[in-house]
Amino acid sequence: MTLTEIMQTLPYGPAPEAAKPALDWIKAHKARFQLFIAGRWRAPASREWFATINPANGQKLAEVALADATDVDKAVKAARKAFTDWSQTKGHVRARYLYAIARQIQKHARLFTVLETLDNGKPIRETRDIDIPLVARHFYYHAGWAQLMESELAGYAPLGVVGQIIPWNFPLLMLAWKVAPALAMGNTVVLKPAEYTPLTALLFAEICQNIGLPPGVVNIITGDGKTGAALVEHPGVDKIAFTGSTEVGRIIRKATAGSGKKLSLELGGKSPFVVFEDADLDSAVEGVVDAIWFNQGQVCCAGSRLLVQEGIAEKMYAKLRARMEKLRVGDPLDKAVDLGAIIAPAQLEKIQQLVQKGVEEGAKLWQPSWAVPAEGCFYPPTLFTEVAPASTIAQEEIFGPVLAALTFRTPEEAVRLANNTRYGLAASIWSEDINLALDVATQIKAGTVWINSTNLFDAASGFGGYRESGFGREGGREGLWEYVKKIEVHRTAQGQKPRARGLTARASAESLPPIDRTAKLFIGGKQVRPDSGYSKAVYTPDGRLVGEVGLGNRKDICNAVEAARGAFEGWRKTTAHNKAQVLYFLAENLSQRAEEFARRLSEQTGQDGGAEVEAALEALFTAAAWADKYEGLVHPTPLRNVTLAIPEPIGVMGILCPDDQPLLALAHLAGTALVMGNTLVVVPSPLAPLSATDFYQVLETSDVPAGTFNIVTGEREELALTLAEHDDVDAVWYAGPRAGWALVERASAGNMKRTWTLPPSGPLPDTQEVLRQATQVKNIWVPYGA
Ligand code: NAI
Numbered sequence: 146m147t148l149t150e151i152m153q154t155l156p157y158g159p160a161p162e163a164a165k166p167a168l169d170w171i172k173a174h175k176a177r178f179q180l181f182i183a184g185r186w187r188a189p190a191s192r193e194w195f196a197t198i199n200p201a202n203g204q205k206l207a208e209v210a211l212a213d214a215t216d217v218d219k220a221v222k223a224a225r226k227a228f229t230d231w232s233q234t235k236g237h238v239r240a241r242y243l244y245a246i247a248r249q250i251q252k253h254a255r256l257f258t259v260l261e262t263l264d265n266g267k268p269i270r271e272t273r274d275i276d277i278p279l280v281a282r283h284f285y286y287h288a289g290w291a292q293l294m295e296s297e298l299a300g301y302a303p304l305g306v307v308g309q310i311i312p313w314n315f316p317l318l319m320l321a322w323k324v325a326p327a328l329a330m331g332n333t334v335v336l337k338p339a340e341y342t343p344l345t346a347l348l349f350a351e352i353c354q355n356i357g358l359p360p361g362v363v364n365i366i367t368g369d370g371k372t373g374a375a376l377v378e379h380p381g382v383d384k385i386a387f388t389g390s391t392e393v394g395r396i397i398r399k400a401t402a403g404s405g406k407k408l409s410l411e412l413g414g415k416s417p418f419v420v421f422e423d424a425d426l427d428s429a430v431e432g433v434v435d436a437i438w439f440n441q442g443q444v445c446c447a448g449s450r451l452l453v454q455e456g457i458a459e460k461m462y463a464k465l466r467a468r469m470e471k472l473r474v475g476d477p478l479d480k481a482v483d484l485g486a487i488i489a490p491a492q493l494e495k496i497q498q499l500v501q502k503g504v505e506e507g508a509k510l511w512q513p514s515w516a517v518p519a520e521g522c523f524y525p526p527t528l529f530t531e532v533a534p535a536s537t538i539a540q541e542e543i544f545g546p547v548l549a550a551l552t553f554r555t556p557e558e559a560v561r562l563a564n565n566t567r568y569g570l571a572a573s574i575w576s577e578d579i580n581l582a583l584d585v586a587t588q589i590k591a592g593t594v595w596i597n598s599t600n601l602f603d604a605a606s607g608f609g610g611y612r613e614s615g616f617g618r619e620g621g622r623e624g625l626w627e628y629v630k631k632i633e634v635h636r637t638a639q640g641q642k643p644r645a646r647g648l649t650a651r652a653s654a655e656s657l658p659p660i661d662r663t664a665k666l667f668i669g670g671k672q673v674r675p676d677s678g679y680s681k682a683v684y685t686p687d688g689r690l691v692g693e694v695g696l697g698n699r700k701d702i703c704n705a706v707e708a709a710r711g712a713f714e715g716w717r718k719t720t721a722h723n724k725a726q727v728l729y730f731l732a733e734n735l736s737q738r739a740e741e742f743a744r745r746l747s748e749q750t751g752q753d754g755g756a757e758v759e760a761a762l763e764a765l766f767t768a769a770a771w772a773d774k775y776e777g778l779v780h781p782t783p784l785r786n787v788t789l790a791i792p793e794p795i796g797v798m799g800i801l802c803p804d805d806q807p808l809l810a811l812a813h814l815a816g817t818a819l820v821m822g823n824t825l826v827v828v829p830s831p832l833a834p835l836s837a838t839d840f841y842q843v844l845e846t847s848d849v850p851a852g853t854f855n856i857v858t859g860e861r862e863e864l865a866l867t868l869a870e871h872d873d874v875d876a877v878w879y880a881g882p883r884a885g886w887a888l889v890e891r892a893s894a895g896n897m898k899r900t901w902t903l904p905p906s907g908p909l910p911d912t913q914e915v916l917r918q919a920t921q922v923k924n925i926w927v928p929y930g931a
């Protein structure tokens with residue numbers, strides 16, 4: 146090539162980062178790594194080892210131990226032993242350890258960077274500028290929460306031993322997202338890295354050793370899916386935190402059902418990248434590069450569906466193709482490379498198959514004119530246009546550098562297409578009209594929405610999914626709740642026992658009118674007969690018949706869910722002020738009938754009904770009060786940017802009420818869920834359903850919109866199962882016997898609905914906990930700059 150030619154084309158020369166520091170580190174360990182348990186390196190009980198490969202050249206980097214159930218048991222026991230002291234360690238001391246970890250990561254940044262790139266195949270530019278700095282940031286940020294826990298999370302305690310299972314796409318970053326908050330809140334950890342990428346976690350273990358972290362606080366066990374499963378099933382684990390495929394997430398949901406283990410799942414996605422015609426197109430094109438070609442598209446929140454407004458679609462595609470032509474795929478250690486290697490041949494094959502499927506289903510494929518390196522695991526950036534919304538490539542997570550483009554005409558259509566997915570992890574919205582962008586942001590069902598930006602992450606912002614993308618948040622204040630529990634687990638609604646005063650109306654049973662009616666069900670704002678036509682007798686604690694209620698079945702639940710779904714959008718959009726008004730008026734109407742309710746309660750429960758009515762009124766007032774006071778946050782993420790953390794309703798909820806204090810429970814649980822914008826299918830306690838059925842009349846005379854509050858009486862377990870299995874129900878709260886917890890949690894795996902299980906009796910959970918369970922946090926990133 147002549148100098149003139151070079152001046153004309155300005156081709157990049159190779160600019161490789163040296164692999165030597167990482168290779169030396171591996172060599173110093175004789176390319177063989179044991180398990181890190183109780184602060185020491187131990188050979189695996191299994192005596193088995195497996196290789197970890199550099200996907201860019203197929204060469205083996207090292208052998209690592211394959212932990213089996215015995216090893217898992219050792220690690221869990223070590224973590225349990227360490228928990229006693231660690232959980233008692235002052236927040237300030239824990240903060241110092243986390244700070245020391247962060248400092249060490251920065252000091253060894255280059256080694257971590259190169260090692261990560263070798264093991265995973267991602268471009269060095271990304272490990273150097275994104276992964277490793279964010280890892281350090283997570284430890285610094287959570288050092289702060291350790292410091293502040295005693296004041297800011299007063300009344301909360303760590304959970305105990307946490308099992309953490311992470312994927313291969315951001316190996317050290319996912320470790321940081323999990324380990325940092327767990328340690329900050331005083332838990333101890335057993336972490337299993339992904340089998341493709343164990344090395345940086347092992348280097349991290351060395352750092353824990355070097356800073357003198359007490360043995361057993363962090364244990365790292367390498368292995369495969371079986372190792373992960375053994376950790377999930379270990380009875381000594383108090384919580385499982387998982388990031389990975391939805392398929393495995395579902396297995397874990399079922400495996401932990403009924404065990405009482407706390408669970409957070411961060412799963413797959415098919416995130417929309419929405420470009421309106423007034424967007425800055427050149428910025429949007431760069432956005433697409435970051436959305437789908439970052440980390441070769443192996444990103445759970447990758448913007449893999451491009452939704453572009455019809456009028457600018459061709460222009461956008463043309464710019465995109467021009468940009469794609471200039472992307473560089475190759476040696477991940479080369480600092481000028483945009484896309485590195487795909488993690489493994491199996492993943493490459495999966496990508497190829499899905500692309501093939503896209504072609505077969507009629508979408509138009511475009512790839513750059515150049516070829517990817519023949520050796521190693523590479524795939525070119527790929528654009529599909531003319532994609533049908535229901536086609537495989539528009540619905541399935543490809544987890545590769547493949548973008549599926551669809552067009553829309555109106556903002557409403559954009560929202561509809563964006564939400565046309567089982568997932569709900571993230572979304573990106575491009576428009577110069579902030580009104581439009583924020584309006585659309587609130588309508589897209591996703592845990593993170595980036596406006597005129599994409600794939601921004603920070604420790605101060607929560608991250609996690611809606612729908613089948615999982616539940617729980619990582620990062621931000623909201624992420625801390627995943628790693629703590631309330632010290633006195635349950636209290637009554639207002640933190641005190643219902644007082645015996647006021648409207649006591651303990652009428653003797655003899656004076657009550659004879660039974661003259663069977664309570665129906667309350668669906669869509671109307672009293673309706675149960676589909677079965679059957680009813681069920683209700684007795685007093687001493688065995689006298691006091692009434693009959695309808696025996697609801699699957700069909701009734703389906704009708705109630707349909708009514709609740711129909712009412713959801715309208716209720717969600719009702720202002721917080723008006724939602725509060727609805728509850729206050731409901732309370733007012735209840736108080737009008739206080740005596741009647743008090744009598745009914747006394748009769749059903751044998752307790753002071755007057756006090757319970759009082760407490761229920763107070764609970765409705767508390768719920769109403771929170772309507773416009775349960776605030777979100779503005780997270781100070783380190784960019785010119787506001788990150789709005791907004792609590793949003795979850796959607797259609799099933800609530801199976803506890804047996805104690807039936808009216809108070811209804812007011813406290815259902816009232817709070819309703820006022821947060823959810824619509825409800827409530828199943829009263831089968832022991833004391835009559836207060837709920839009497840409540841129909843209160844609902845009818847109030848302003849509670851039809852369909853928002855449905856009540857179905859019947860057998861608790863049967864109705865719970867139907868609700869938990871229903872794909873249009875977004876959450877189920879189940880108060881009942883332990884066997885029912887397992888039933889509900891297992892069945893919830895179908896659409897990954899959120900569940901909350903409570904005992905059938907005893908004091909009710911505290912209001913803050915109910916508010917948190919009734920909402921999910923959406924983080925909306927709004928960058929600014931003229
Ligand atoms: P995976 O979900 O199988 O692996 C994630 C982690 O879970 C690994 O540490 C693995 O060892 C562990 N694991 C596997 N089976 C387990 C079980 N039964 N119990 C407990 N732990 C278990 O993901 P994999 O096989 O690496 O990739 C398959 C597909 O999953 C990818 O093609 C991609 O579509 C998706 N994926 C999504 C990720 C995300 O962040 N959303 C991350 C990784 C993969």
Ligand code: MG
Nearest residue numbers: 197198264341
């Ligand atoms: Mg590897």
